[in-house]
Amino acid sequence: MKFMYFFDNNLKRYTMYGKRMLHPAETGSYQNGIRTVRQDDVNIWFYTKGAQTIAIDSGHLDFKDAEDAVKSIRIDPDSIRHVLLTHSDVDHCGGVDRTAKRKLFPNAQLYLGKGEEVYFDGNFCRMIKAGIPLMNPVRLDSYETVRDGDIFYCGDIKVQVIEVPGHTAGHVCYIIDDKVLFSGDCLAVNALGGYSLFDFFTQNPTLNKKSLIRLKEIIEDSSVEVVCTGHSGIWDYSPKIFAHIDESAKSSLRNPFDPTASKSIRG
Numbered sequence: 001m002k003f004m005y006f007f008d009n010n011l012k013r014y015t016m017y018g019k020r021m022l023h024p025a026e027t028g029s030y031q032n033g034i035r036t037v038r039q040d041d042v043n044i045w046f047y048t049k050g051a052q053t054i055a056i057d058s059g060h061l062d063f064k065d066a067e068d069a070v071k072s073i074r075i076d077p078d079s080i081r082h083v084l085l086t087h088s089d090v091d092h093c094g095g096v097d098r099t100a101k102r103k104l105f106p107n108a109q110l111y112l113g114k115g116e117e118v119y120f121d122g123n124f125c126r127m128i129k130a131g132i133p134l135m136n137p138v139r140l141d142s143y144e145t146v147r148d149g150d151i152f153y154c155g156d157i158k159v160q161v162i163e164v165p166g167h168t169a170g171h172v173c174y175i176i177d178d179k180v181l182f183s184g185d186c187l188a189v190n191a192l193g194g195y196s197l198f199d200f201f202t203q204n205p206t207l208n209k210k211s212l213i214r215l216k217e218i219i220e221d222s223s224v225e226v227v228c229t230g231h232s233g234i235w236d237y238s239p240k241i242f243a244h245i246d247e248s249a250k251s252s253l254r255n256p257f258d259p260t261a262s263k264s265i266r267g
């Protein structure tokens with residue numbers, strides 16, 4: 001297994017234990033036609049309008065009982081025709097990776113930011129830890145690329161793309177039906193508001209902060225009501241969401257980012 005998948009599936013929960021960094025939403029139904037499945041530390045989001053449901057991100061590679069979890073919120077994974085990927089990290093694309101034993105959404109068209117393709121030719125590393133370059137092992141069979149400002153429809157569902165590079169090279173956020181922002185991993189949010197996501201996981205923290213200033217301006221001028229994050233759950237939109245974007249989120253055993261988060265990402 002590729003190292004970043006091995007880390008994600010086997011080591012991450014130990015390195016994160018007690019730090020209370022991440023606080024995903026529990027599996028279930030929320031406002032504005034939103035549902036989610038929690039896979040330990042990350043959410044797969046779903047948005048439904050009429051008879052159509054789209055997914056935003058796809059969770060971990062071969063996550064235990066992944067299909068049953070989706071069925072538990074009354075969604076048939078085989079019925080998903082569109083998956084909007086915020087970025088190509090293992091915890092967001094694992095469910096649809098070509099190496100998955102069974103893809104979570106086998107009938108879906110995938111959408112991914114054009115800038116994420118730099119990871120796929122194996123020459124651009126995702127991060128360097130202890131001097132070791134770590135490559136992004138995600139590979140997708142087929143996908144459509146999206147760019148900043150793109151607006152398209154999945155059936156009746158309107159999708160607007162905003163490029164927010166920084167966490168990864170081609171990270172994008174999606175505004176759905178002008179009302180819901182799916183922010184992926186640019187923001188970490190706690191009771192005090194939103195911060196630039198933890199530097200440890202972020203390819204270019206300075207660029208992420210710059211992108212967040214622009215995202216804030218776009219959202220302030222929009223009619224967005226709800227923000228769904230990759231690892232900090234779901235929030236009603238208020239200016240607090242962008243209150244601390246000039247700072248990186250930090251967490252430690254002594255000073256946890258979110259004291260209301262559980263100690264274990266499995267808890």
Ligand SMILES: [Zn+2]
Pocket residue numbers: 042089091092185230231
């Ligand atoms: Zn993530």
